[in-house]
Amino acid sequence: MSTAQTATGRRWSVGHIRRRLVWWIMAVIVGIGALLWVYPFVWMVSASLKDQLEVFSSGLSLLPETPIWENYSRAWTEASFGQYLLNTVIVTVCTVVLVVVRCAMAGYVIARYKFAGKKVIMVVLVATLFVPIGYTIIPVVEISQRLGLLNSLSGMVIALSGAAHVASILLYMGYFRGVPKELEEAAVIDGAGFLSVFFRVMLPLAMPVTATVTLLTFLATWNAFFLPLVFTFSRPDLRTLSVGMLAFVGENSVDWSGMAAAAVISLLPVVILFVLLQRYFVEGMAGAVKS
Template structure:
C-alpha cells in the first residue's frame, strides 16, 4: 500500500507541470497563478487560435515538419549504411575510426556552432531551411552508428554470402535484406532523431535571426516572450502545439524504440 501511495505521489509530481500548462493554455485569463486558474476561469481555445494564426505557428509548424522529416531520413540512411560497414566488414583502419568516433562523443556540440555556421555561410544557405537541415544532420550521430553496428554484427555472414551467390549486389543485400531486419533499430533512430530535431533550438535560432519566416516551433515559442510582457496563455498553447506531435510519434513507435534499446543492451 505504501509503495502505491509513493508511486501515485511521484506520478502526480511528475505530471503536475504538464497539467498546469494545459490549464494555462485553455485559460481565458492571461495569468500564471494556479489559484486564479482554479477560480472562475472558463476554458477556451482562444490561446491556441492566437498562437496558430496571429503568431504564425502554422508556418513554424510546417517549417519544423519539413526540417524534421528530411533530417530523419538523411540521418537514418547515413547511420544505417555506416553501421552496416562498421559492423559487418573488416577493413584497414577500422579500430582507429571506431576510436575517433568514441572520442568525438565527448566533445560538446556548442564547439561546432561557429564552424558549422561559417560552412553554411560559404554555401550561401545560412538563412534557409536547407541550411537548417544541413546543420541538424551534420553531426556524427555516433550513437546511432554504434546501434546499427552492433545489430549488423550479430547477423550471420552466411546470409550475405547466400544473397551474393544468388546474384544480388551489395546495395540489394543491404536494402532488401539487412535494412528490413533492422526494424527495431530504425524505430529507435526515428524517434530519437525526431525528438532532437523537433526540439532543436540553437541552430534554428542562429539561422533565423535575419529571416523570421524560417523559424521553427521552438524559436517561435521563444519569441512570445517580450521585454516587459509575458503572454503565458499563448506560451502554454504554443508549448502544447509543439509537444503534441512528438507524443503521438512516441506512442506509435514506442514498441520499436524499446526493442531497439533492449536489443542494443543485450548485444
C-alpha cells in the same frame, strides 16, 4: 485439520499479506512519482486555457475558471505557428531520413567489414560524444555561409543531419553484429550487390533499431533551438516551433497563456509519435544492448 497444517496456513497468510503490503507500498510510491512527473505537462495544458492574470492568480490549480480556446487560435495565426509547424515538419522529416540512412550504413560497414583504420574511426566517433554541441555551432555556420546554405531550410537540414550521431551508429552496429552472415551470403549468391544487400536485407531486419533512431532523432531535431535560431536570424518566416516561442516574449512582458498554448501544439506530435513507437523503441534498445 492438524496443528502443523494450521501453523503452515497462518505462516502462508502472514507471508502473503507482507508481500501484498510491499506491493501496494511500491505501487503508491510509483503512482506519486508518476503524478509528479506528469503534473508540469498537465499544468501547461491548463495554463493554455487561462487568461494572463489567471495563470498567476490560480497558483497550482489545474481547472481554469472559463476555458479560453482563443489562446490556441492566437498562437496558430497571430504568432504564425501554423507556418512554424510546417517548417519544423519539413526539417524534422528530412533530417530523420538522412540520419537513419547514414547511421545505418555506417553501423553496417563498421560491424560487418574489416578495413584499415577501423579502430581509429571508432575512437574518433566515441571522442565526439564528449564535445559540447555549442563548440560546433560556429564552424557549422561558417561552412554553411560559405556554401550559400545559410537562411534556408535545406541548409538547416544538412547542419542538423551532418552531426556525428554516434549513439545511433552504435545502436545499428550492435544490432548488425548479431545478424547471421548466412543472410548476406545468400543474397550475394543471388547476385545482390552492396546496396541491394543493405537496403533489401539488412535494413528491413533492423526495423526495431530504426524505430529507436527515428524517435531519438525526431526528438532532438524537433526540439533543436540554437542551430535553427542562427539559421533564421534574417528569415523569421523559416523559424521552427522552438524558435517561434520567442514570439511570445516581448520587451517588457511575456504572453504566458499564449506560450503555453504554443507549447502544447509543439508537444502533441512528439507525444503521438512516442505512443506509436514506444514498443519498437524498447525492442530496439534491448536488441542493440543484447547484441
